[in-house]
Amino acid sequence: MEKNYYSLKDFELSLKENAIERANDFQKYINQLNGFGCKSYWIASHTGIGATMNIEGYDKPVISFIANDYLGMSQREETIYAGIEALKKYGTGACAAQVIGGYLDIHKQLEEEIASFVGQEDAILFSSGFGANAGILRALLGKNDIALTDPFIHTSTLAGLHGTNIKRIGHNDLEYLEMVLKEVKDQYETKLVIIDGVYSQDGDLSALPGIIALCKKYDAMLMVDDAHGIGVMGANGRGTAEHFDCLGQIDIITGTFSKSFGCVGGFAAASKKLIQYLRFYADSNVFSAAPTPQVTASVLKALELIKTRPEIRQKLWDNTNYLRKELMERGFDIGKSVSPIFPIMVRDNKKVYQIAKMLQERGIFTIAIVYPAVRTKEARLRVSILSTHEKEHLDCLVSALEEINQTIPIKKQ
């Protein structure tokens, strides 16, 4: 009988050394996923990725909760036309790394504007948030340094840590962090604490003020990946630092343009000196072509809208607060979420696929989040709320979950 791989982890334990054999074996895992009847991954959309989408296999639009385009910027006329104007002015690509001349005036403008928005002196752009995190860490940390990492930071950050020492700190555990900081104080050159502003799978916030205080006390640097915080958190959308009234107190802030800016790309913002160093040492910038003109202009427009149109962010928070109240009052387990990211905890791989399938049958598109994105015992659906969702979309989700709960219990027992 074929073995059941309910988790990708079970499958990985059975992996062969040879890449071709591994790829062949992987088909068994895919067959099993398909057996659950839920097509969850690599689904093509015939429309833009927004609050509703037309996806392959469905003749009607589905209500979608998969995108991180929190402010709906990817589908706005203003951002689209800004991109078109830049295409006409600069062409389709910069076609060189920025360091050797592929550096447009709009790149420079975006660096300046994003740096001041997040409360830092200067910034450097990357073609993705992944590249920003991985590239700057490869440049900053070596064998005499140490990264102290929250267990839930994003994979892109871990990708930059292969050449240095790593020690995990507890999630938002200040006592443990203090113990570790004391322990490593005189053993390493650079001590860099790395956290996210808003955690991408649980939607909870970092314990930022306490972490800043400890970093100061023990002479450690602090890096905050605020991919999910910028544009969303804080009275003016300036991110988790603004939310906690800590602007200007963080050494390095990284972010992405693929979420609340509705585009693609990333940045790191820090002191002038540090950014100057990264301009020559962050490999994913130095050895990679510059962000495209269209993307850069659309991001600039999105930033302008974030600054000048607070009602867009207000709608996001109205939606978020409404859904949180509805789900919590009905007894669904949304963990510690306080942001527009909602985990709906299922804690069972097979069930999470079944529920995703049943939601799809009801015209709702969510993603089953399983290992390796989260621990196997923490399988969940992830729902991202957008400012462009209407109340009816949120009500549809809630009533579909209620209905499914009759067959597969999802609510807290």
Ligand code: PMP
């Ligand atoms: N950091 C976090 C916390 C993220 O969630 C993501 C994207 N999922 C990234 C970094 C990478 O961003 P990008 O999509 O721009 O590569």
